[in-house]
Amino acid sequence: xxxxxxxxxxxxxxxxxxxxxxxxxxxxxxxxxxxxxxxxxxxxxxxxxxxxxxxxxxxxxxxxxxxxxxxxxxxxxxxxxxxxxxxxxxxxxxxxxxxxxxxxxxxxxxxxxxxxxxxxxxxxxxxxxxxxxxxxxxxxxxxxxxxxxxxxxxxxxxxxxxxxxxxxxxxxxxxxxxxxxxxxxxxxxxxxxxxxxxxxxxxxxxxxxxxxxxxxxxxxxxxxxxxxxxxxxxxxxxxxxxxxxxxxxxxxxxxxxxxxxxxxxxxxxxxxxxxxxxxxx
Amino acid sequence: xxxxxxxxxxxxxxxxxxxxxxxxxxxxxxxxxxxxxxxxxxxxxxxxxxxxxxxxxxxxxxxxxxxxxxxxxxxxxxxxxxxxxxxxxxxxxxxxxxxxxxxxxxxxxxxxxxxxxxxxxxxxxxxxxxxxxxxxxxxxxxx
Numbered sequence: 294x295x296x297x298x299x300x301x302x303x304x305x306x307x308x309x310x311x312x313x314x315x316x317x318x319x320x321x322x323x324x325x326x327x328x329x330x331x332x333x334x335x336x337x338x339x340x341x342x343x344x345x346x347x348x349x350x351x352x353x354x355x356x357x358x359x360x361x362x363x364x365x366x367x368x369x370x371x372x373x374x375x376x377x378x379x380x381x382x383x384x385x386x387x388x389x390x391x392x393x394x395x396x397x398x399x400x401x402x403x404x405x406x407x408x409x410x411x412x413x414x415x416x417x418x419x420x421x422x423x424x425x426x427x428x429x430x431x432x433x434x435x436x437x438x439x440x441x442x443x444x445x446x447x448x449x450x451x452x453x454x455x456x457x458x459x460x461x462x463x464x465x466x467x468x469x470x471x472x473x474x475x476x477x478x479x480x481x482x483x484x485x486x487x488x489x490x491x492x493x494x495x496x497x498x499x500x501x502x503x504x505x506x507x508x509x510x511x512x513x514x515x516x517x518x519x520x521x522x523x524x525x526x527x528x529x530x531x532x533x534x535x536x537x538x539x540x541x542x543x544x545x546x547x548x549x550x551x552x553x554x555x556x557x558x559x560x561x562x563x564x565x566x567x568x569x570x571x572x573x574x
Numbered sequence: 575x576x577x578x579x580x581x582x583x584x585x586x587x588x589x590x591x592x593x594x595x596x597x598x599x600x601x602x603x604x605x606x607x608x609x610x611x612x613x614x615x616x617x618x619x620x621x622x623x624x625x626x627x628x629x630x631x632x633x634x635x636x637x638x639x640x641x642x643x644x645x646x647x648x649x650x651x652x653x654x655x656x657x658x659x660x661x662x663x664x665x666x667x668x669x670x671x672x673x674x675x676x677x678x679x680x681x682x683x684x685x686x687x688x689x690x691x692x693x694x695x696x697x698x699x700x701x702x703x704x705x706x707x708x709x710x711x712x713x714x715x716x717x
Contacts, residue, residue, distance in 0.1 A: 345626055345710075346635035349617040355716050359640055450614065458606065458615040462599045465619065506689050510638055513691070 347470060348517060351510055353392060353480030354453050357399030359506075360488055363499040367404035371487050372397040373571045375412040378419040385526045386573045388472045391420035392479025393571060395457075400487060402453060407443045414439050417456070424472055429459040474517050478530060479570060481507065481514060485537075486567040489560045508541040533566045596652040597622045597709035605650045606713040609681060613646040613715025620650065620711030623698065633696040637714050639665075639686035644717040647694060648681045649673075653708030659697040660712075665690030 373393050381387045398413035418430050430436060435456055442448035464473040488504045491497070515534050521527040540559035544552055602620045619635055626633055639645060651658040657677035664670050664687070671682040686692070694712055 345630075345633045346619040346621065349619060349635070349637050349714070351638045351640065352614075352616045352716070355614070355616055355640075355643075358716075359643065454614045458603065458618070461615075461617055462603060466599050506640060509689050509691075513638065 347465065348513065350473070350477045350513065350517070352454075352457050353395045353477065353484065354399045354450075354457055356480065356484050356507070356510075357396055357403055359503050360484060360500065361400075361403040363503045364497055365400075365488060365491060365500055367401065367406050368491065371490060372400065372409075372413070373483070375416040377571060378416040380574045381420070381423070382574055383526075384424060384472075385475065386570075387420050387423045388475035389479035389482075389530075389570050389573070391417060391424065391472075392476035392481070393483040393567075394420060394479075395476070396480045396483035396487070399453060400484075402446060402449045405446055407446070407449060410449060411440060411443060421460070426460065426463055426472075429456060429463060433459055470517075471521055474514065474521075475530075478514060478518065478534065481511060482563065482567050482570055485563050489563045492556075493560050505541060505545050508538065508545055511538050511541065533562070533569075537562045537566065596705075597707075597711065601652070602650055602709070602711050602713075605652075605711075606648065609648040609650065610646060610713065610715040613644075613683075613717055616645075616714040616716050618650075618711070618713035620709060622707045622709055624707050626710070631698055631700070633698060633710050635694050635712065636691040637694065639689060639692050641686055641689045644683070644685050646681055646683045646715040646717075647671075647692075648713045648715065649694075649696070650680075650711035650713060651696060651698070651709060652711065653705045654699050655705070656699040658699070658710075661695045661697070663693040663695065665692065667693070 373390070375394070375397075378390070378394070381390050394413050394416040398410055398417055401407070401410040401413055414436065418436060421427065421429050433455060435452060439449065439452050442452065460476075461473075464470065485504060485507060488500055492501055492504070511534060515531060515538065518527055518531050518534070522531055537559065540555050540562060543555045544559065597620055599620075602618065606615065606618055617637065623630070637647075647662055649658060649660045651660075657673075659672070659674050659677060661669055661674075662671040662682055662684075670684065673679040673682075696710055696712075698708075698710065
C-alpha cells in the first residue's frame with residue numbers, strides 16, 4: 294500500500310512538473326516571439342550602431358517638465374482642442390495626436406491648470422482606446438484617480454508617470470513601435486510648437502536653449518521612423534521633421550549671423566507641421 | 575500523505591511561476607516602481623536572455639539624456655546565477671559608472687553634463703542550467 298502511494302506521489306509530481314514545463318515552454322515561446330519581433334523591429338532601426346534593445350526615446354512628460362523649468366508659462370489657446378479627440382479616425386492621426394495630447398496634458402499639469410488637464414487626460418484616453426490600448430487606463434483606474442487629485446500637481450504628475458509607464462511597457466511588449474514613434478513625434482511637435490510660439494513673441498534664452506537641445510531626440514526619432522518610410526504618411530512626416538532638423542542644425546551651429554532668419558523659418562516649419570497634424574482627421 | 579502531496583504540488587507550482595515571471599511586464603513594472611523611488615519613470619526595456627542568442631555575454635542599450643537633468647539608471651536583471659555587472663558610458667563613450675567592485679549595487683544616479691545618448695552595458699554570467707532563461711532588464715527615471 295505504501296509503495297503504491299509513493300508511486301502515485303511520484304507520478305503526480307512528474308505530471309505536475311511536466312505540465313508546468315510544457316506551459317512554461319509555451320509561454321516562454323510566446324514571450325520569445327514577442328521579444329524576437331521587437332528585436333527584429335529594433336534591427337530595422339539601427340544602422341551604424343548595433344543595439345540589443347529597441348532604442349528608447351525620452352518621455353514627453355519629461356520634455357514638458359524641462360520646458361516648464363526653463364520658464365515656459367501657460368498661455369490659453371496654445372494647445373490642441375480636447376474636443377478634436379473624437380475627430381481623429383485613422384490609426385496614424387490617433388497615434389500622432391496621442392503624443393500631442395500627452396504634451397498638452399503635461400503642459401497644463403505643470404502649470405497648475407488642472408481643470409484643463411482633466412480634459413486632456415480624457416483626450417489621451419480617447420486616443421488610446423481608439424488604438425486598442427485600453428489596458429493603460431482600465432487596469433490602473435487612472436481617470437477617476439486623476440479627477441480625485443485635481444489641484445494636487447504632485448499627485449497628477451505621479452499619475453501621468455504611471456500612464457507613461459503603462460504605455461511604454463504595453464507598446465514595447467506588443468512590439469507596436471510605430472505607435473510609440475508616432476506618438477513621440479506628436480509630442481515633440483507639440484512641445485516645439487508651444488515653445489516656438491512663445492519665443493516668437495518674447496525671446497527667452499533658457500527656453501531657446503532647451504528648444505535647440507531637442508535636436509538630438511529629433512535626429513533619433515527620424516532614424517527610428519525611417520524603418521516605416523515606405524508608408525506615405527510616414528514619408529511625409531519624415532520629410533517635414535528633416536526640414537525642421539535642418540533649421541535646428543543651423544541654429545545649433547556657431548554661425549550666429551543667420552540665426553534670426555533661420556529662427557523665423559523654424560517657427561514657420563513647426564507651425565505648419567503642427568497644424569497639419571492636429572487638423573488631420 | 576495528502577498534506578505531503580499538496581506541499582509538493584504547491585512548491586513545484588511556485589518554482590515554475592517564479593521562473594516564468596522573471597521577464598513578465600508585471601514583475602518588471604513592480605521592480606521599476608520600487609527601484610526608482612522618488613525618480614519619475616522615463617523608460618524601461620526587458621527581454622529574456624534567449625532573445626539575444628544563446629551565447630551572448632555582452633548586451634548593450636542606448637538611452638537619451640538631456641543636459642543638466644538628474645537621472646537614475648536601474649538594473650533589473652533577474653534569474654542569473656550571479657549578480658549581473660553593468661557599466662554606464664556617457665555621450666562620449668567614457669565609462670562613468672561600473673558596479674564591478676560591488677555587484678550588489680543596482681542603480682546609479684547622475685546629472686548629465688550634455689544632451690545625447692548614454693549607453694548601458696550588461697556583462698551577463700554564463701547561462702545557468704537551473705534557470706535557462708533569465709531576464710535582462712533596466713529602467714530609467716528622472717527628477
